[in-house]
Amino acid sequence: MKQTQVTKPPYSSLADIYDEVMHNVDYESWADYLDEIILQHQPEAAEILELACGTGTIALSLEELDCYNITATDASADMIRIAKKKGVQVNSEIHFHTMDFLNINLAKTFDVVFMVFDSLNYLHNGDEIIKLHNEVRKVLKPDGIFVYDFTTPRNSRKAISYLNNESKTIDRKFRYFRESSFDGKNRIHTNLFRIQYLNHKNGSVESTHEEIHHQKIYTIDEMETIIKQTDFTILQAYDGFELKPAHEKSLRITMVLQ
Incomplete structure (x- = not known):
């Protein structure tokens, strides 16, 4: 599918x-x-x-x-x-x-x-x-x-070290990935979440949703x-x-x- x-x-x-x-x-x-x-x-x-x-x-x-x-x-x-x-x-x-x-x-x-x-x-x-x-x-x-x-800005510079490339599988129903970056010049912190919806029987990916979050620091x-x-x-x-x-x-x- x-x-x-x-x-x-x-x-x-x-x-x-x-x-x-x-x-x-x-x-x-x-x-x-x-x-x-x-x-x-x-x-x-x-x-x-x-x-x-x-x-x-x-x-x-x-x-x-x-x-x-x-x-x-x-x-x-x-x-x-x-x-x-x-x-x-x-x-x-x-x-x-x-x-x-x-x-x-x-x-x-x-x-x-x-x-x-x-x-x-x-x-x-x-x-x-x-x-x-x-x-x-x-x-x-x-x-x-x-x-x-x-x-x-100090928080954003520190946070990307542990937020970027974060991933986890939840209840065999979802898998998410996070990309986190900080534009120091414009002071924009961006988090991109990629959320995969999994087939509960075989774990295959049925659909993927993305959300992009922009924060001004x-x-x-x-x-x-x-x-x-x-x-x-x-x-x-x-x-x-x-x-x-x-x-x-x-x-x-x-x-x-x-």
């Missing part, structure tokens, strides 16, 4: 294997870190909105703390499909919705809005980042906080310059997963704005 190869939008075919691809990410610790930030900057928070929630793992981990009412959104209907399925399995009360964070359309306001795992790096210019901040402002309570992270100075063009104030810029100030060698920076 002739196999087919199809190019798909980001986070469509990848949705079904995303949790396996990210199996080494400690989401529970990430959720605990977000909880620390909330306790530090908005200790009375109850209503929380996650943007770019993916398959919902962090939202579900936060829900286990039994402190928050959580709404979680993602632009990918396929990722939300997986998130809802996981939510049903644990009797979650999280409200999962398909929604583009550049067009937030929700009827309620929130004490905290957050987006993590370098989702912001999918925005490739300052105008898009400013629009994101303006959209968040519409649903953020007057004293609420906006928390997000982004990765730096920012420095802390660039991000601070963009934020100054919004009506948000920077409360803190944290280094990695610490409650310590970010610095020029930070790989991931978490911004806390109000």
Whole structure:
């Protein structure tokens, strides 16, 4: 049988294997870190909105703390499909919705809005980042906080050493390959995922889907310059997963704005 190869939008075919691809990410610790930030900057928070929630793992981990009412959104209907399925399995009360964070359309306001795992790096210019901040402002309570992270050029230079040429077979149903590269001049980090759908009887490849993910990589100075063009104030810029100030060698920076 002739196999087919199809190019798909980001986070469509990848949705079904995303949790396996990210199996080494400690989401529970990430959720605990977000909880620390909330306790530090908005200790009375109850209503929380996650943007770019993916398959919902962090939202579900936060829900286990039994402190928050959580709404979680993602632009990918396929990722939300997986998130809802996981939510049903644990009797979650999280409200999962398909929604583009550049067009937030929700009827309620929130004490905290957050987006993590370098989702912001999918925005490739300052105008898009400013629009994101303006959209968040519409649903953020007057004293609420906006928390997000982004990765730096230093992180991309290090990451390609272990991300490039990554491959794995999953449940004898899928095989994926990742090519990862970083254009230092234009500061574009590209991940190409090639996902093979396997015949469960003989392991042959029935079809191949490709997704190409381009992320713009920012420095802390660039991000601070963009934020100054919004009506948000920077409360803190944290280094990695610490409650310590970010610095020029930070790989991931978490911004806390109000």
